[in-house]
Amino acid sequence: MAISQNITISQIAEKAGVSIATASRVINQPRTVKEETRNRVLLAMKELNCQIKRNTNKILLASFTDFVNPFYSQCIAGMQIAAKRRGYQLFLQQIENAENPSSYDDLINSKLFQGVIFCHNIPSGETFDSLRIKYPIVMCSQYNKDEDIPYVVVDDYNSAKNAVNYLLSVGKKRIAFINSSKNYSYSPLREKGFRDALKASGNPVNDNWIIHLTDIDFNVAFSVATTLLSSCDKPDAIFCASDVYACAALKAAHTLHLSIPEDVAVMGFDNVNLTTMTVPTISTVSQPTYQLGYQSCNLLVDQIEGNPVPNQKIVLATEIVVRSST
Amino acid sequence: MAISQNITISQIAEKAGVSIATASRVINQPRTVKEETRNRVLLAMKELNCQIKRNTNKILLASFTDFVNPFYSQCIAGMQIAAKRRGYQLFLQQIENAENPSSYDDLINSKLFQGVIFCHNIPSGETFDSLRIKYPIVMCSQYNKDEDIPYVVVDDYNSAKNAVNYLLSVGKKRIAFINSSKNYSYSPLREKGFRDALKASGNPVNDNWIIHLTDIDFNVAFSVATTLLSSCDKPDAIFCASDVYACAALKAAHTLHLSIPEDVAVMGFDNVNLTTMTVPTISTVSQPTYQLGYQSCNLLVDQIEGNPVPNQKIVLATEIVVRSST
Known part of the structure; x- marks a missing residue:
């Protein structure tokens, strides 16, 4: 609209x-x-002589920063099925720089779509306002903490807490955390879960062992994990905010001839295909990736069609999947 | 149009x-x-009283069967840059069943796009005709052998030949081939290259060692590779039409306690990130994936804009990348 x-x-x-x-x-x-x-708002709009023009194409857009992260493919599958069931077509876009307001100009001026699912951050302020006056918006696997917008995410705080508690339960005490950039909404929540679980267990939190990486980049994570594991004072487990990081930690341990999980346990997050392709296979926090996509698309269509939706902020639970790396 | x-x-x-x-x-x-x-054609159109209506949105579509194969992310990056440089927006779609003509109905009836890049097969005959009268079309990393349509692909025949020759050069003689479905246009070409290289070397071609898999599926490839490598009469190298298959072959060898590359060498195709994430790293045929996307998008825009293009069928060379698995 x-x-x-x-x-x-x-x-x-x-x-x-x-x-x-x-x-x-x-x-x-x-x-x-x-x-x-x-x-009151409708009266203001009338006095300003502005009318809502609704777009009647049954077409949705889902916006991604890249398609490299294997996490997204299941998410897209879920959106696709939901869109089809509700009678909508779904198209995807790759946005060049999600932090740059001008990246959204085309979308703000476009007449193609009835609503948009964002799988990345949007700059707060003017860009956010321009987008949400133009379209119903849903955020998937992300949210903007400064904005009141519907979203579907997982319970990041408790997921990280559960993962750390599991690592503690198998006897690990010196746990490092390779986390993503603080720009991701999940990153501070997972860090808080990580810290709280360690504190509650009476084990120390070593700030040097909490590392933030800018991108989901295997090579950078490999180098960070190698540094962590080369130290005399090294962790006995690495919890990772992405399976890609966990795969890198696994390889770093292997390169340093450490045995997994005896010398170091490795735990990922997401449960993408990669976790069963490695030797050993990777324990991880399984996200309901398909459901994230499916429910965010349903939430968007409900908004477009003006259906009453009791819960516009959906938080899904995760599961610990135990494999050979822990 | x-x-x-x-x-x-x-x-x-x-x-x-x-x-x-x-x-x-x-x-x-x-x-x-x-x-x-x-x-003659323009006269026939005049007599039938039909006019070409050109769509003037500067919007392109790229169509995929899925986003699971990591091959596509680089390809999308290339298309994206080319589209932007030429002043076009690019959207993506995931098609549910590329073999089913009705999957194309929305696209045939749509007024959104000026041209389409297909990264998968399209059923020949009526669907193909309906699509190409509607849009300029380019195929990327695929082509329909029954249809005369612009495409950008790699030299599959020579790529497979080079890979086999390389495996022979490191002393392997008993080479198996895990190939993809015959529905992919590259599959018979790679098989011919594989067979011709083996024949030219005087080594036998064992038909039981040439296997076609329907999908790029890690688990199926793992099971097939395990069967191949469990036999008394087993290959000393496996050439794979995808890095995902190669990763599965690597894991099968590892599970059977075979040493790589001494007992069995493993070689992939594509050069996706995965090949450097495994232990050992995987030798592969590197496709110019970014260029495939970039050039196919340029070819599409040239058609839309009516630019003369001397070569509408672009075949790019590949490179052998040697890593630790061979």
Whole structure:
């Protein structure tokens, strides 16, 4: 959908005396807003002479930063099935730089789609506002903590806590954590889960053993894991925020002739195919990847069609999958 | 582009006394057709009162069967850059069943795109004709041998020949081949290269050691490789049509306590990230994956814009990358 070009959502919000988030909800999810507030925003829109033009193509877009991470293929499969069942077509895009507001210009000006699923961060502020006044939006496996937007994620805090508790239960005490960039919404949550589980067990948290990597890059993770495991004072387990990192840690241990899991246990996150392709196979936190895609697409279609949705913020549970690396 | 709905390309071709392929070329690549033939087709179209309506959105589509194969991510990166440089937006789709003509109905009826890159087979006959009268089409890493359509591929025959010659050069003589489904256009070409290299060397070709797998599936390949390597009369090398198969062969050898490359050498195809993530790393045939995407997108835009393109069938060379598995 779109509103008349010259009126911004902040003008509407200001005139109605509500926040931008509320004005956006009136347009995209009217049933979630109190009737009195809704009427105020609709009156402001009427006075500003701006009308909502709804796009009637039954076409959705899912936006990714890359297709390298094997995590996404199952997620896409889930979205695809949900879109088809609801009578929508789904297209995908690769965005060049998700942090750069100008990367979203085409999407803000496009007339193709009825709604968008973002599988990456969106810059807060103006870009976010322009996107959400234009489209119903859902975030998949990510969320913007500064914005009130529907999302489907996993319970990152408890997943990391469970993983650490499992490593402690098999006798590991000196646990390192190769985490992703703090830009990912899951990263601080997994770190908090990691720290809390260690603290609760009475084992020390070594800040030098908590490492943040910018990208899901095998080579960088291999180099970091090699450094960790070459030290005299080395960890006896490495918990990794991605199976790609875990695969790198496995190879680093192998290269240093450490036995797995005796000298060092390795645990991943995601449960992508890779975890069964290695020797030894990799224990991991299994994400319901297909469900993440399926439910985020359903949530988007519900918004487009104005269906009442009791829970717009869905948090799915994960499972520990034990294989030979722990 | 589209022609008036009730006229089919075969009616135009029949009236003009040319093949359907030629009629399609007049519409999509007019400069590749002799003037006299072109005039005949244009006259037939005039008499049938059908006009070409060109879509002016600068939007392209790339169609995939899945995003699981890590091969595609580099390919998408290449398409993306080419599209951007030429001023086009690129969207992607996952097609549910590429063999089923009805999977193409939405695309045939869509008005969104100016041209399509297919990274998979398309059923010959009516579907192919409907698509190519609607859009300029390019095939990437695939081609339909029954249809005259622009494509960008690698030299599969010589790539397989070079791989086998390399395995022979390191002393291997009993070489098995885990190939993909015969539905992929590359599969018979790689098989011919494999057979010809072995024959030329005077080594026997064992038909039981040439196996076709339906999908790029790690588990099936692992089971096949385990069977091959469990036999008393076993190969001393396995050449694989995909790095995923090679990774499975590596694991099968490891599980059977065979040493690599002494007891069995393993060689893949594609040079995806996976080949450096395993222990040992995997020798492979490196495809110019980024270039496949980049050039196929350029070829598509050239067709859309009616630029003269001397070579519509581009065959790129590959390279042997030697790592520890051979």
